[in-house]
Amino acid sequence: MSKSLIIVESPTKVKTLKKYLGKSFDVKASVGHIRDLPVKSLGVDVEHDFEPEYVTIRGKGKIISELQNAAKKADRIFLAPDPDREGEAIAYHIAHCLSSAQKPVSRVLFHELTKKAVLAAIDKSSELNLYLFEAQQARRILDRLVGYQISPLLWEKVRRGLSAGRVQSVAVRMVCEREQEIESFVSEEYWTIDTHLKGTLPPSFNARLDRIEGKKKKVEDRTTAEMITAELQQADFVVEKVEKKKKRRHPAPPFITSTLQIDANRKLRFSAKKTMTIAQKLYEGIELGKAGPVGLITYMRTDSTRINGEALSDARTYIKKSFGPDYLPPKPRVFKSKKSAQDAHEAIRPTDVSNTPDSVAPYLDRNMLSLYTLIWKRFVASQMNPALFDQTSIRIDAGKYSLKAVGSIMRFLGFMTLYVEAAEGSSSDPDKKRHSDRDVTLPDLTQGDRLQLLDVLPKQHFTQPLPRYTEATLVKALEENGVGRPSTYAAILSTIQDKEYTILAERKFSPTDLGKLVNGLLVDHFQGIMNVEFTASMEKKLDNVEEGKIKWLDVLREFYGPFKERLILAKEKMKSVKRGGVPTDIPCSLCDGMMVIKWGRMGEFLACEKYPECKHTQNFKKLEDGKIVPIEREEPEETGKVCEKCGRPMVYKHGRYGKFLACSGYPECKHIPAITTGVKCPQDGCKGEIIQKKSKRGKIFYSCNQYPKCKFALWDKPVNKTCPKCGASFLLEKETKKTGPHLKCADKACGYQEKSD
DSSP: OOOEEEEESOHHHHHHHHHHHGGGEEEEEOOSOSEESOSSSOOEETTTTTEEOOEEOTTOHHHHHHHHHHHHHOSEEEEOOOSSHHHHHHHHHHHHHTGGGOOOEEEOOOSSOSHHHHHHHHHTOBOOOHHHHHHHHHHHHHHHHHHHHHHHHHHHHTOTTOOOOTTHHHHHHHHHHHHHHHHHOOOOEEEEEEEEEEOSSSOOEEEEEEEETTBOOOBOSHHHHHHHHHHHHTOOEEEEEEEEEEEEEOOOOOBOHHHHHHHHHHHHOOOHHHHHHHHHHHHHOEEOGGGOEEOOBOOSOOOOOOOOHHHHHHHHHHHHHHHOGGGSOSSOOOOOOOTTOOOSSOOBOBSOTTSOHHHHGGGSOHHHHHHHHHHHHHHHHTTSOOEEEEEEEEEEEETTEEEEEEEEEEEEOGGGGTOOOOOTTOOSOGGGTTTTSOOBOOOOOOTTOEEEEEEEEEEEEEOOOOOOOOHHHHHHHHHHTTOSOTTTHHHHHHHHHHTTSEEEETTEEEEOHHHHHHHHHHHHHOTTTTOHHHHHHHHHHHHHHHTTSSOHHHHHHHHHHHHHHHHHHHHHHSOOTTTTOEEEEEEOSSSSOEEEEEEETTEEEEEETTTTTOOOEEEEEEOTTOOEEEEOOOOOEEEEEEOTTTOOEEEEEEETTEEEEEETTTTTOOOOOOEEEEEEOOSTTOOOEEEEEEOTTSOEEEEETTTTTOOOEESSOEESOOOTTTOOSOEEEEEETTTEEEEEESOTTTOOEEEOO
16 A cells, blocks of 8 residues: 655644544654754855755754655655745755655645645645745845854954844834934924814714814914913804715725734734744644544735635625625625735635634633634624714814814624724724724704804823834834745744843833944944845845746845945944943043943943953943943841841842842852732733843833743833722832822723822
């Protein structure tokens, strides 16, 4: 009996495929990549047309041997890693390792792991895609050339352990530039003026000042606002125009990788990495009781909104049966993918629409069910009729002032019965709130109707800078700027945090001092590589390699010449923060030199500019205005407490970042107790507690004591007090010039705050 060998990436897929393929197939897993460029050297021969040096990845020798033994026993080999560039590269390297078996090799693309799709994919197996492999190889070599040649420069000029990346460094630059915009933003005062009006019939309603003497004008200060308020109180209010329109709101397309990460972040508070990890499990197969393992969603790395005809038909049948004919459009809705979309895969959708969230709930954990529900609802809603509402706009004349009121009444929820796309800043699922949102109803008015003024409501505002990036908005910005690809967004966001160039606190990215420093050096000396447009154009070139339009070597040759020149110049011209440091106006207390800021393994510190003649060093802190203040060394203070680890006295010591509690038995005992807040971690399933910490730059923040297992973090101090409005488990300590010290709910949608001592 003939037997075929099928090789996938993930061991999780093995069980799913064995169920579908039976005993005529032997199924093995490569467990990801098996060969790659070496870790400890460049691995690219730039003098001989960028010839890559591939080596067996450490620990993969045994797997390769197992695959080779299985290949010898098989009549035919099917290579089925994931259907993308990385998967194609894995397939190529597996084929290389199995070449001695001299068996026919075919490439299989599994876009979904259902029995029907798996068997169809095997029937449609083809040759390996050389262009796809070359696109991956070109990307890998480009990233290696940049990372392995700029990173050592940063080690020399700043400190060891730093890294640069062709795409990650551009993402850091985007975060840094947004921070610069925020810091340089000058807030401007403006006022809105609302009137509360009443017609002959209820209800009363609000109308906002829209024009002054027929023109849009900003009310800039209190004096002007008070003058307008006084004049409106004496004015006659007459309806100038009433306009009624029927409006439609159409559903969003089914998910692609970026929109899945964005909505999962906004609705579920999932990081991009967490979203992709869960989606991978849903794709590879979930045990559904007696049915065995079933792939619940299609492949999750895609930028196409395309849906196949069979899936559309199934969705329409489900909608008609479950919601009724009023919810079903006359024909399937087809969404256009963006021009840059590869269209190699369908959109992310359930493999079988009859696998409703309720039916699979017993087999999924909470997070898996939440993400699957999001994907299922978005797909089904995308094929439902639009929401219908009546919108009324009323323009009101009040002398030289013109006011406007807009109201809408929902007539038919349509797709919104099932799913509503999340907006930036939303902190909970709008699906749960849609029915509680009050429709704004205006009275039945006609042109010429006179209105009675009940009140004038002036309100002061201040313009706000663009907000810091969240994971959702940064993914969106990366996609819009063409930086990275669907398969890389999650890795980019993780890397810029892991390298300590950015910190994610209160769900917003801000650059660290180290991130700002490295970004400044790279922008100064590698303007081309650090440019968003350049990075986007390089992604397009890699797409063209994949499509066979240009040669991969041509891309590398065009890139490396200018890059090599910039690298040589940077080695000569880039200032050494490590050696020279950043100058300050602080004199050295031991000699006539000045102190400079340097970088060490534990962060910034002050050192004498005359090192090594003078070896004086000192810790410092930064004030809010950026001023550097040296921290004087002090003798430890007795506390009367005992170390819980060794029984010695606990003392207060003074370090780089201020006063802290530690054991007097240092260095034999290095116990430093955590400063607890008494607040339990709010992350689902986490049993940790929020404690006070200090970053390597000395900034206080609050995070879960289960780190790195749980990465929940806050900049503001949490207080163990339940929000009386929304029931959130804690409040945050805040203080502003306008409101003074106060407690505020962490959920911005709630908005609760109270005064604090």
